[in-house]
Amino acid sequence: MTSRPPGRPRTGLNDVVFAATLSTVHELGYARATVDRIAAAAGIAKTTIYRRWPSKGALIVDCLLDAFGPVPLEGAGRAELMSSAIHWIVAKIGEPGVGDAFAGVFSDAVSDPALREILSTRLQDPYRIALQEALGEPEARVLFFIDVVVGTLLHRMGMTGEPMAAADVTALTGMVLSHFADDTA
Amino acid sequence: MTSRPPGRPRTGLNDVVFAATLSTVHELGYARATVDRIAAAAGIAKTTIYRRWPSKGALIVDCLLDAFGPVPLEGAGRAELMSSAIHWIVAKIGEPGVGDAFAGVFSDAVSDPALREILSTRLQDPYRIALQEALGEPEARVLFFIDVVVGTLLHRMGMTGEPMAAADVTALTGMVLSHFADDTA
DNA sequence: TGGTTTCGCTACTTCAGGTTTCGATACCTA
DNA sequence: TAGGTATCGAAACCTGAAGTAGCGAAACCA
Known part of the structure; x- marks a missing residue:
């Protein structure tokens, strides 16, 4: 939720993103759960998500896995x-x-x-x-x-x-x- | 397909739009079958479609019906x-x-x-x-x-x-x- | 200490859904 | 036959979301 200064990666970021993804989808539904909102819920930048997953779909699949x-x-x-x-x-x-x-x-x-x-x-x-x-x-x-x-x-x-x-x-x-x-x- | 001068409505326009919708969806898939493309395939303007159906979804439902x-x-x-x-x-x-x-x-x-x-x-x-x-x-x-x-x-x-x-x-x-x-x- | 990696931020591009406006034309009625 | 009305076509526009690019800042590593 809160902002965070830039820097080297932190461990367990995937888990944070996955949790933010599920909670955002649960709240808003799939279509309205934009990458911007998921990133905001995870407290990271949208660019960080696109550095790890090539698309929203790939993120969701990883999240489901x-x-x-x-x-x-x-x-x-x-x-x-x-x-x-x-x-x-x-x-x-x-x-x-x-x-x-x-x-x-x-x-x-x-x-x-x-x-x-x-x-x-x-x-x-x-x-x-x-x-x-x-x-x-x-x-x-x-x-x-x-x-x-x-x-x-x-x-x-x-x-x-x-x-x-x-x-x-x-x-x-x-x-x-x-x-x-x-x-x- | 071809352009057409404006004017009073023609009968059976719905059938033309429905046929254009199905063929466009068949060709390009649902997501890439934009309202613009459907209108172009039907030979009418996108505005005309939105005058008859409030959304793409409603058009598809009517088309399926x-x-x-x-x-x-x-x-x-x-x-x-x-x-x-x-x-x-x-x-x-x-x-x-x-x-x-x-x-x-x-x-x-x-x-x-x-x-x-x-x-x-x-x-x-x-x-x-x-x-x-x-x-x-x-x-x-x-x-x-x-x-x-x-x-x-x-x-x-x-x-x-x-x-x-x-x-x-x-x-x-x-x-x-x-x-x-x-x-x- | 210096280089590398990764991050945050801002701004941007692209594209589709949907809206608005306006001019043109065919139908209907008188 | 003349005028009003309903409808169409075209083009510009707005909004929102996916995805991209570049730069500065911080943490880790050697």
Whole structure:
């Protein structure tokens, strides 16, 4: 918030920027969370942000990577693995600012192939690969799984502005699990 | 395309603008399809567009309403109704420019409450109500249905830039149908 | 102590959404 | 046929946000 004299870098600046990004997006929404405002919230200059990230989209993706962390793939059977993965993404998207930021970058990516590439490679691929190995499913099935889960959650958030309620999350989980339980697809 | 002298209105201007909107969005993507370009493609002035629509988002929503038309709810049983509804929205989203335009407005709506209101009221509600009456399902279930179907399709389009392949559409249809077949949710 | 790195600040460019103004023209009515 | 009115086209303009450039200042390192 407050100004700061120039000088050599301080450690942990990324964390400050990430926190400022999420809180700003949470407050103002994605589109109105300009780089200027994020920089102001972090107490740094806009130029400093553009020295570390090539674009606003890249900043958001890095911020989401930091917020998500590694996917916790714990559980005995395949059903438990998938169920825990769903609940994990639901919880993450429900965190303040994370869902808005996620929906926001995804939005921009629709008509920005470069950003789509970043989003696909840096954000989706790690989780897709981890899920593939854990579940022993082919790539196409895992991609379909991600489309259904993430797409449904984002559509609800985009339409209502709020994360999905617990009852619908239960319905989503049950639907996906029973679909992936049989081997007919 | 070509210039045109000023004068009294011509009939069917909306259709010209809608066609120009879809083709421009199809060519350049949503974000790069500026109102200037759409106007140029329609052979009219940007001012004329803003005289009829208050914003780019409103124009796109009207354009989508025109492109979608009434939802064809034909079929004997509930399963056939839902199946035909899914295939209808898949076909519509697959039309040139429609999917991009849909994903684009939806994106903008994430951080624009006013646009979200327009999108929800004018685009989603009519179809939701029609589905409610045809299926005899409560509102919450129909909303969930829409979230799953539309969300999944848009996520795939946003991630890959192309509509969903037939095999995955089949999987999606089967999953949704079997979920809504039982009365446990 | 001196060089290098990184930062803060200010100013700038570019571009898109949206507004305003004004002149020109076609339709409608008398 | 003449005049009023509604609508269009053109161009200039405003606002806000992304991204860039240059300079001075401070901290770290050798």
